[in-house]
Amino acid sequence: MLESSCLMDTLKKGKVAVALSGGVDSAMAAFLILQEGYEASGVFMHLNQNDGQAMEAAKRIADRLAMDFHIIDLKKEFENEVIDYFITSYASGLTPNPCVKCNKKLKFGALLEHIDSVGADFLATGHYIRKKSEKKDGCLSFKIFKGVDQKKDQSYFLYTLDQTQLKRLLFPLGEYTKDQIRLMAEINNIQALDKESQDICFLSGKGEKPDHNIFLRSHLKLDSGKIMDYEGRIIGTHKGFPFYTIGQRRGIGIGGTGPYYASEFDKKSNVLFVVNRFDDPRLYRDSLISRDVHWIAGIHPQTPLKCSAVIRYRHRAVECVVENGEAESLIVTFKEPQRAVTPGQSIAFYLDEELLGGGTIHS
Template sequence: MKKTVVVGMSGGVDSSVAALLLKAKGYQVMGLFMKNWEEKDEKGICLSASDFEDVQKVCAQIDIPCYTVNFVKEYQESVFSYFLSELKKGYTPNPDILCNREIKFKVFLDKAMSLGADYLATGHYCTIEEEKSFYLHKGQDPNKDQSYFLYTLSQKILEKVLFPIGHLTKQEVRSIALSHNLFTAKKKDSVGICFIGKRNFKNFLLPYLGYQKGAFENTQGQVLGYHDGLAYYTIGQRKGLKIGGAGDAWFVVAKDIKRNVIIVEQGLDHPSLYQSELIATDLSWVADLSPQTPYPCSAKIRYRQKDQNCVIEKISETKAFVRFLEPQRAITPRQSIVFYAGNRCLGGGMIEPEAP
């Protein structure tokens, strides 16, 4: 009897090819479009409706059934509200990781299982290796690997998930789509935070956060100008500071949340931008077991960063002390640190606001 797979269809080329490949392998495939955000463009056209039309066209080409599910309420409650609350506190959250944990591989996975599926498949660039446990590995394409966003996936989830394009490069995925004349073959990739896209970050957030003006100060406490709110700036940022004067460009090196002050210094490689240690909390381990410490491995503190050698020095059930062999630039509170052993994603956690 054929295994049934629900493919999370986004309207892009990656999920389109994922569905195509699974059907070619003999699976019984269903396409399921997830609506998470309600918004219209300047012409009054619903953005998600446009993507769903693309999904319908591809499903018709592949000859698979196509369905849609509305998780706008769940997304607002579990992802967007958290995103806003963290910004209001002055931090820089990563909603994509939360979306994967709370929506795609929780309520969306549950929906797929309720439809009688054996697996949920997505167009993520990563792979699953099954040995004694299920292990999450980087995707074949180093420029598209998305394991950083999936470190919260547990054994219980991984046994129900397929990543059909993780062994391919983006170029190979597009070539497959073109060779089968898929409607989405030449569709551009989405960029940025899903509900913001290419729009100006600050302009999007203003209606939700408003202005909370405060001072720009250097590390000596000298006031250099004024900002519009901690939420609109992140560690390492250069653009939009509007601080003039002679010398090198100014960069955000820290935030004093209690005083509503942003600390800035001049120079791309100013020492204040670098740290060798951090504390990670809210830990999640793919194999469901934390490593024995001290544990040498590598880590990323942001997506697409090259792996950085580090040692997990101390660990508890909820926190880890991490020491890097080389100082890291712009370690940002409430972003994720993700740990690796070679191509295997071990897990990760959230970077603590306070320095160790």
Template sequence: MNKKKKVAVGLSGGVDSGTTAMILQEKGFTVVGVTMRLFDHQDKEIESARLVADTLGIEHHVVDFRDEFEDVVIKYFKETYEKGKTPNPCLKCNKFFKYGKLMDFCKSIGSDFFATGHYARKIYDEKTDTYKLLKAISSRKDQSYNLFQLSQEDLKYLIFPIGEFNSKEEVRKKALTKLNIVSKKSDSTGICFIEHKKLGRYLKEVNSSSVKEGNFVDKEGNILGTHKGLAYYTIGQKRKLGENLSFNYVVTKIDSEKNEIILGSEKDLITTKLVLKDTNFINPNIVLPFDSDIKVSQWSEVYRGKVLEKDGDIVIEFYDPVRAPAPGQAAVFYIGDEVIGGGFIK
């Protein structure tokens, strides 16, 4: 790479993004820091990102996307729970903001590349003239699942330095050389835009119907008890169903129209087929059908299956039964370490 190239780094104020900026600066890039303001309670993170930029002596931009984030991510989050599904706001944010509006901003200020602290890798395949998205070296920290919506044009512009590290501890050790200020910061957890991190409380604050009480019923419609609200439950859940229900039953379906949670047994959760929507293939040379390793959530076990097209839909047919895939989550396809693509579970 041309050492005089300009790279914009998405700075969150944490150790991964700060170390990303430091590494690229050491490689001779002209580094610029960019931080998204997505909600009001971000002052500490933005101040930390600014401190990283000042320590490295780089330019720093804060881009305010609060109104758009409210309209796109928060609205989707609330409505998905109200439909009885399980949202993944990180996937929505990555597509529309981090690798969407923020990346566009980076191009507008003349950046040749955009880098983030995501644990993933990319390579260029000269034989096929395509970019490939790969799992991170550290399987424990791998975040490639969250990036299945990227395109070839996106990958051309992206750099993922942290994906080459063996562990988070190794990243922290690297940060110590220049960024002691963030080297010991703990990983952020929970949903970033919920300041108090309490899902039910937040959904009540935004007047969501997903926290309205309703009935637990069996497959025949017989009432078994009262649930606290659709948002408190997910397919496959056995715990916190209430006295005499927990562990005797499992959540098998969520009916948003009737505001009912259907309870059943483990055998009701088993499936060998999924239908997807909004499917994206990163590798443009892939030919359907193909065999693949498949993850049905960020931390799910890996399943084997065939990805094919049927009646206009992308469908997965699994070789072994899969337990409790949740509508609203994504199923992501891998061949070896390469992310082929993925789609949202209908």
């Protein structure tokens, strides 16, 4: 029997640390926790020197809600676990997913370990996901489901969570839409930073493509090379593989005959192959291999497994069959060919609304 993850389910007694980012989602997570009558404090992950404004906003929110406020210094861990991973992935010709890594190593790793130091039993965050518990043979286990707001659902980033972590985690926003959360904040005069989470939080500016490229230039040795089509024609020069992802059009500066889309990287010859149609068959794959696989239940499901998969954030889920491959990898075969399958990105597996687990796209 599945039960709702509303706080009474998991939280009998105990104190809650709320991860405050300075934004409205984490602020309202704290508000909802307090509304349930529980004692709570705010914690802020200090990750780099650019987060001073967010830290101040988080402190104001904690003051507004009459909560203690704690700064957890995780700059060293962030550098070692997330930024180094980001750089080495691109250096290896992969497109990283730093949010998945940060959730695994920092927010639900180092931060969850640190909440004991502030006297908390549980950690609450502003993620739009739902957690539910299941009792079977006297044992309690936990499952993750997509948030009610499908546009804001963040379950894709959380496939690395395990049962031990889930036992101590609360997600108060899962049953709400973003519009409801904004309205609730306005009614209760809770002011937060007017920002949405950006794709790469440690970049300067807004974390957009120009900031991304500047960061890569400052951390990697980039070798330019030929841009070619599949007929062997040289049609331009690329600036280095890390500036491109499969299926990308933007940034391929070939004038006059475009548009062109990145299709394949030949590392040996340092050639970027392109196609000039958005729907060119060479941009599509009907299968992939995934590694570093994790199942939330802690048990590998029976295969072949029929489920659905998401190959990038906010991408439409597609039906697939999952089978065991070599060296603990998975072979995923799609019902419909998928465009721009990108090594280094994450794939998440679902059964209807339930998140089963996921892994890294290898090839």
